[in-house]
Amino acid sequence: MNKSEIKITIIGLGYVGLPLAVEFAKKYKVIGFDINQNRIEELEKNNDSTLEIKDETISSVRDNLNFTSNIDDTKECNIYIICIPTPIDEFNKPNLEPLINSSKTVGGVIKKNDIIIYESTVYPGATEDICVKELEKSSGLKFNQDFFCGYSPERINPGDKVNTLSKIVKITSGSTPKIADKVDELYKSIITAGTYKVSSIKVAEAAKVIENTQRDLNIALINELSVILGRLNLDTLEVLEAAGSKWNFLPFRPGLVGGHCIGVDPYYLTHAAEQVNYNPQIILAGRRINDNMGFYMVQKVIQQMINNDIEIKNSTVGLMGITFKENCRDFRIQKL
Amino acid sequence: MNKSEIKITIIGLGYVGLPLAVEFAKKYKVIGFDINQNRIEELEKNNDSTLEIKDETISSVRDNLNFTSNIDDTKECNIYIICIPTPIDEFNKPNLEPLINSSKTVGGVIKKNDIIIYESTVYPGATEDICVKELEKSSGLKFNQDFFCGYSPERINPGDKVNTLSKIVKITSGSTPKIADKVDELYKSIITAGTYKVSSIKVAEAAKVIENTQRDLNIALINELSVILGRLNLDTLEVLEAAGSKWNFLPFRPGLVGGHCIGVDPYYLTHAAEQVNYNPQIILAGRRINDNMGFYMVQKVIQQMINNDIEIKNSTVGLMGITFKENCRDFRIQKL
Numbered sequence: 001m002n003k004s005e006i007k008i009t010i011i012g013l014g015y016v017g018l019p020l021a022v023e024f025a026k027k028y029k030v031i032g033f034d035i036n037q038n039r040i041e042e043l044e045k046n047n048d049s050t051l052e053i054k055d056e057t058i059s060s061v062r063d064n065l066n067f068t069s070n071i072d073d074t075k076e077c078n079i080y081i082i083c084i085p086t087p088i089d090e091f092n093k094p095n096l097e098p099l100i101n102s103s104k105t106v107g108g109v110i111k112k113n114d115i116i117i118y119e120s121t122v123y124p125g126a127t128e129d130i131c132v133k134e135l136e137k138s139s140g141l142k143f144n145q146d147f148f149c150g151y152s153p154e155r156i157n158p159g160d161k162v163n164t165l166s167k168i169v170k171i172t173s174g175s176t177p178k179i180a181d182k183v184d185e186l187y188k189s190i191i192t193a194g195t196y197k198v199s200s201i202k203v204a205e206a207a208k209v210i211e212n213t214q215r216d217l218n219i220a221l222i223n224e225l226s227v228i229l230g231r232l233n234l235d236t237l238e239v240l241e242a243a244g245s246k247w248n249f250l251p252f253r254p255g256l257v258g259g260h261c262i263g264v265d266p267y268y269l270t271h272a273a274e275q276v277n278y279n280p281q282i283i284l285a286g287r288r289i290n291d292n293m294g295f296y297m298v299q300k301v302i303q304q305m306i307n308n309d310i311e312i313k314n315s316t317v318g319l320m321g322i323t324f325k326e327n328c329r330d331f332r333i334q335k336l
Numbered sequence: 337m338n339k340s341e342i343k344i345t346i347i348g349l350g351y352v353g354l355p356l357a358v359e360f361a362k363k364y365k366v367i368g369f370d371i372n373q374n375r376i377e378e379l380e381k382n383n384d385s386t387l388e389i390k391d392e393t394i395s396s397v398r399d400n401l402n403f404t405s406n407i408d409d410t411k412e413c414n415i416y417i418i419c420i421p422t423p424i425d426e427f428n429k430p431n432l433e434p435l436i437n438s439s440k441t442v443g444g445v446i447k448k449n450d451i452i453i454y455e456s457t458v459y460p461g462a463t464e465d466i467c468v469k470e471l472e473k474s475s476g477l478k479f480n481q482d483f484f485c486g487y488s489p490e491r492i493n494p495g496d497k498v499n500t501l502s503k504i505v506k507i508t509s510g511s512t513p514k515i516a517d518k519v520d521e522l523y524k525s526i527i528t529a530g531t532y533k534v535s536s537i538k539v540a541e542a543a544k545v546i547e548n549t550q551r552d553l554n555i556a557l558i559n560e561l562s563v564i565l566g567r568l569n570l571d572t573l574e575v576l577e578a579a580g581s582k583w584n585f586l587p588f589r590p591g592l593v594g595g596h597c598i599g600v601d602p603y604y605l606t607h608a609a610e611q612v613n614y615n616p617q618i619i620l621a622g623r624r625i626n627d628n629m630g631f632y633m634v635q636k637v638i639q640q641m642i643n644n645d646i647e648i649k650n651s652t653v654g655l656m657g658i659t660f661k662e663n664c665r666d667f668r669i670q671k672l
Contacts, residue, residue, distance in 0.1 A: 124568050155582055169581040196581040198574060206570050207578035210561055211585055217557050217618070218550075218586075224618050225546055228605070231612035232460050234542050238534060242543035245505040245532040246491055249547055250554075250586065269564070276567040282553070282560050285621040 006186070009033055009074040010081050011102050013043060013067070015050045016119060016154040017083035019165045022053055023190045025065035031074050032067045043067045052158065071105050079186070080106050081117045082131075083154065085260060092267045092287075094123065096130055103131045107138030110147055115174075117150035117183060121265050123272035124206040127151050128175070149175040150183035151201040153208030158259070169193045173204035209272075212265035213283055218252045219262070220286035223293050226254040256297075257290045342522070345369055345410040346417050347438050349379060349403070351386045352455060352490040353419035355501045358389055359526045361401035367410050368403045379403045388494070407441050415522070416442050417453045418467075419490060421596060428603045428623075430459065432466055439467045443474030446483055451510075453486035453519060457601050459608035460542040463487050464511070485511040486519035487537040489544030494595070505529045509540035545608075548601035549619055554588045555598070556622035559629050562590040592633075593626045 006028045010021040013034040021032040034040055042049055044067055046058040058065075068074070084102045089095045099120055106116060116135060118127050132143050141147050155168045170191045174180030184197045198204050226236040236254060243249045257263045266287055270280045305312055342364045346357040349370040357368040370376055378385055380403055382394040394401075404410070420438045425431045435456055442452060452471060454463050468479050477483050491504045506527045510516030520533045534540050562572040572590060579585045593599045602623055606616045641648055 124565075124570060163583065168583070171578050171581060196578055198578045199571075202568070203570060203574055203578060206565060206568070206575045207581075210575065211579050211582055213561075214554075214557060214579075214586060215584075217553070221550060221553050221618050224616060225549075228609045228612070228614055228616065229460075229542060231614055232538070232542070232608060234460060234539060235535075238539055239542045239546065242507050242532055242534045242539060243547050243550075245507060245543075246547055247499065247504070248551075250550060272568060273564045276564070278564055278567055280560060280564065281621040281625055282557050282618065285617040289617055 003028070003189075006079060007031075007077040008079045008081060009077040009106075010083060011106060012083040012085075013039055014083065014085065015052045015158050016156050017081075018043070018048055018050070019052055019156065020081065020083060020119070020154075021065060022057060022061055023165055025061035027189055028064065030065045031077060032065060033069065033071060033074055034067070035069060037069050040067045040069045050158075052156075071109055075109050075111075078111075078113065079115050079117065080110065081119060082106065083119045086120045086122055086264075086268065087260070088264050088267050094126075094268050094271050096122070096126065099126075099131060100134050103134035104138045107135040110135070110139050110141065112141065112146050113148075115148045115150055115179060115182065117152055119152055119154040121153060121208050121212075121261065121268060122205055123209060123268040123275075124202045125272065126268075127201050127205060132175075144175050148179040149201065150179060151204045152183060152187055153204060155208075155211075166190060166192045170195050171204045171207055172197045173199075173201045175201060209265050209269045212261045213269050213286075216257055216262045216266050216290060217282065217286040218250060219255065219257050220289040222252045222254045223289050227296065254293075256293055263287075263290065339364070339525075342415060343367075343413040344415045344417060345413040345442075346419060347442060348419040348421075349375055350419065350421065351388045351494050352492050353417075354379070354384055354386070355388055355492065356417065356419060356455070356490075357401060358393060358397055359501055361397035363525055364400065366401045367413060368401060369407060369410055370403070370405060373405050376403045376405045386494075388492075407445055411445050411447075414447075414449065415451050415453065416446065417455060418442065419455045422456045422458055422600075422604065423596070424600050424603050430462075430604050430607050432458070432462065435462075435467060436470050439470035440474045443471040446471070446475050446477065448477065448482050449484075451484045451486055451515060451518065453488055455488055455490040457489060457544050457548075457597065457604060458541055459545060459604040459611075460538045461608065462604075463537050463541060468511075480511050484515040485537065486515060487540045488519060488523055489540060491544075491547075502526060502528045506531050507540045507543055508533045509535075509537045511537060545601050545605045548597045549605055549622075552593055552598045552602050552626060553618065553622040554586060555591065555593050556625040558588045558590045559625050563632065590629075592629050599623075599626065 008024050008028050009031045010017045011033050013021065013032045021030050024030045032043065046055045048058065082102055084098045086099055087095045110116065118131060127149065132149060135147065136143055139147065150173060152170055152172045155170065156165060157163050170187050172180065172184040172187050172195050174183045180197055184195050188195045198207065229236045229239055244251050266283050270283050273280045302312060305315065344360050344364050345367045346353045347369050349357065349368045353368065357366050360366045368379065382391045384394060418438055420434045422435055423431045446452065454467060463485060468485060471483065472479055475483065486509060488506055488508045491506065492501060493499050506523050508516065508520040508523050508531045510519045516533055520531050523531045534543065565572045565575055580587050602619050606619050609616045638648060641651065
């Protein structure tokens with residue numbers, strides 16, 4: 001495939017898909033697809049409500065970048081990159097429905113030799129076991145014969161203006177060694193930090209899902225420490241800062257974890273572990289701690305209110321800055 | 337206290353106490369005390385069997401440094417620094433007996449205005465609750481009136497020739513603000529990396545015990561991941577290296593933890609937690625995983641032996657390099 005022949009569709013234009021579409025549009029013809037008509041309308045006006053990409057950056061690549069909510073507009077493309085969220089359900093189990101639906105949608109338009117690349121965080125095996133099956137079903141084409149797949153996990157850090165898409169090394173993989181090379185070449189052409197090609201899609205899936213698991217667990221440990229230190233009447237921050245005077249102490253801080261990744265991805269990994277009859281001890285302990293920090297904080301507030309003779313029942317609570325990212329602005333009033 | 341008046345006894349001349357004695361002896365009169373007569377004899381010959389300090393380094397400070405196993409030889413000292421191991425018993429509970437015994441011993445010789453500094457890793461509160469009580473009992477003196485205490489946790493990394501005593505920032509604390517300043521001044525005079533004074537002995541104790549807990553847990557997570565990835569037929573190292581291509585992924589590796597610190601210190605912290613009715617979830621999950629990695633490896637070996645038609649019962653196993661530090665030489669033959 002020559003550069004001039006490459007036509008890319010990005011499926012899903014959230015804070016992962018849009019930056020990718022804009023970056024690719026600097027070099028290739030790109031169609032941005034989203035089922036959300038409102039999102040398409042704002043992007044048509046070069047306006048990104050997620051605040052990841054500036055208006056002028058979008059407008060500067062519009063010669064190469066079109067937006068649509070009609071999948072038939074993407075039929076001339078030969079590369080489809082799926083940037084769809086992978087949430088969990090109310091039982092903390094992976095909810096692959098959005099991913100399955102978009103695989104069906106894409107399966108309806110792909111042709112021979114097209115490459116479908118997934119960027120969504122999943123458990124190891126999910127792309128080939130679940131998504132490929134849907135692609136085969138709805139396309140009638142055969143995997144690794146008629147069409148091929150790649151997996152290149154997104155590493156977007158929402159709101160981070162330093163570590164942006166092109167400045168973060170990107171893991172690449174493909175369903176055959178030749179396709180892995182093609183996927184790697186494609187990303188290499190836009191990621192100035194370089195790419196990291198691995199031996200299989202499954203390895204790439206695993207590498208992604210353990211990243212956020214490690215972060216979740218380190219925050220959970222600090223949360224557990226803060227509970228213990230609190231009971232021992234010690235100032236958590238003073239203790240952490242003292243420990244941090246050692247060169248190899250890791251400077252995590254207690255707090256809530258949230259967003260689409262840290263609190264979610266570990267459950268994808270534990271789901272896969274349970275599939276092979278391993279009950280994860282540490283990872284789930286970490287999740288429990290972090291999931292309970294909200295309740296813990298409420299408990300602390302109520303204790304303080306009681307100590308200060310504040311009536312609990314009819315109180316109004318103002319939540320200031322309770323966001324999963326620091327320095328976000330949020331203010332909510334909540335009736336207890 | 338002028339510099340010329342300072343006379344220091346180091347209690348316990350292992351890989352913590354000896355480097356400290358040698359460093360202080362560059363500036364002060366120091367007596368090194370150990371109950372182990374063999375240790376005293378080798379040190380008298382300037383020979384350190386723990387290989388932390390070179391012969392010529394010891395001999396170069398012998399004008400200021402004497403060794404003894406008789407506590408009465410230390411009576412003229414005014415600062416006692418206790419560098420005694422704090423192991424766990426067979427129920428993974430802190431075994432404070434060595435610390436209590438050395439506190440008794442030191443209590444037998446201290447005089448008015450002496451300062452006793454502890455370097456041993458303990459749970460927050462142990463120095464003042466346990467050790468001080470012993471000192472008072474055996475000395476007949478009153479704490480913070482007749483004698484004073486400090487706590488400055490050792491951060492020696494055995495075998496590490498780069499991060500040596502004087503190059504690692506040292507936390508200091510004291511039983512009164514004035515004593516904290518004195519303890520800080522004392523260590524500042526030998527630690528070129530500087531000191532980090534905290535507000536209380538308890539904070540210093542907590543800071544130390546969480547350091548190794550964090551390390552233990554991070555290794556435990558990687559061990560758990562390696563078990564899961566193994567079951568998913570993925571190469572752990574390839575996955576870790578791929579994840580490591582992200583700037584903020586922490587490069588821990590699976591393996592056994594051992595020695596006097598990593599596998600022990602977390603139990604000191606959990607002991608304190610249970611004292612205040614908190615059952616630590618993550619820390620103990622981490623300990624369980626790491627404590628079980630030996631069994632896990634044996635299981636893997638036996639599986640391989642069965643697969644390769646090797647008779648288990650009368651086999652002889654050679655253990656190569658099974659040490660808790662990398663690049664140590666060890667070779668043992670074990671009958672299964």
